[in-house]
Amino acid sequence: MKRIIVLTGAGMSAESGIKTFRDADGLWEGHDVMEVASPEGWNKNKELVLDFYNQRRQQLLEVEPNLAHQLLVDLENNYEIQIITQNVDDLHERAGSKNVLHLHGELFKVKSVRSDSVVYPWKKYLHIGDIGEDGNQLRPNIVWFGEAVPMLDQAVEITKTADILVIIGTSMQVYPAASLIHYIPVDIPIYFIDPKPNISNNSFENLTIIPEKASIGVEKLIELLNEL
C-alpha cells in the first residue's frame, strides 16, 4: 500500500463547529493567542488560561467529527495513512483514524507544570490547586507558542517516509509545523486542501491545490488519487 502522510490544521475541524484562529484576525475564540497559549500568558493570568481551556474542553465534548475526518478513515482501506495534526481536539481519533500524531498536544490531557511525563487524561474542568503526583499544579497538555515541540523529531521521521503528502486546513503560519513540508522525499505528489490556500503553485513540484473546505476537498482528493 502507498503511504499517505496527512498534515492537518484547525480548518480540518471547522465543519465540526470548532473555530480556526487565523479566520478571526489572529484571535482564538476572541482571545489574543499569546494571552491563552504562551508561557507568558500562563504566568500573567493562570485563571484566564485555565478557563479558556476548560471552555475548549467543554466545547469539544459537544462536537462530532465531520465528513472529512470520516473520509480519511475510509482511505485506510486502500492506503497506509499517518496523520500528523496541529489540532488539539480528538476528532481524528473519534472518527476512527488509527495513526494520529498530535504535534501541539491534546485538549483531553493535562500535565504537571514541572514534568512532561506526569500526564493524565482529563475531560472535566481543571482548577488552580489540581496537582499531579509530583505535587505540582496541573496545566493543559498543549504546546504553547515559544515552547519546544516534543513530537517534532518523530513527525519529521514520519514525513520522510511519505509516498504522497496531503495538507488540510492549515494557514502554514505556525512553525515548526509548517516546516514539515520540506522533509518530504523529492517529487512526491502534494495535495493542499484549504478554501484560502496559503501556498503558491510555484513553490513545489507536483503540487495540486484544492481550494475547497475540507469535506469537499477530501472527496475531490479521493477522485484524484483514483486517477494516479
Ligand SMILES: NC(=O)c1ccc[n+]([C@@H]2O[C@H](COP(=O)([O-])OP(=O)(O)OC[C@H]3O[C@@H](n4cnc5c(N)ncnc54)[C@H](O)[C@@H]3O)[C@@H](O)[C@H]2O)c1
Ligand atoms: N481544532 C483545534 O484543535 C484548533 C482550533 C484552533 C486553533 N488550534 C491551534 O492553533 C494553531 C492554528 O494553526 P493552523 O494553521 O492549524 O490554523 P489557522 O487557524 O492558522 O488556519 C486555519 C486554516 O484553515 C482554513 N480553513 C477554514 N475553514 C476551513 C474548512 N472548512 N476546511 C478546510 N480549511 C479551512 C483557513 O483558510 C486557514 O488557512 C494550531 O497550532 C492549533 O494547535 C487548534
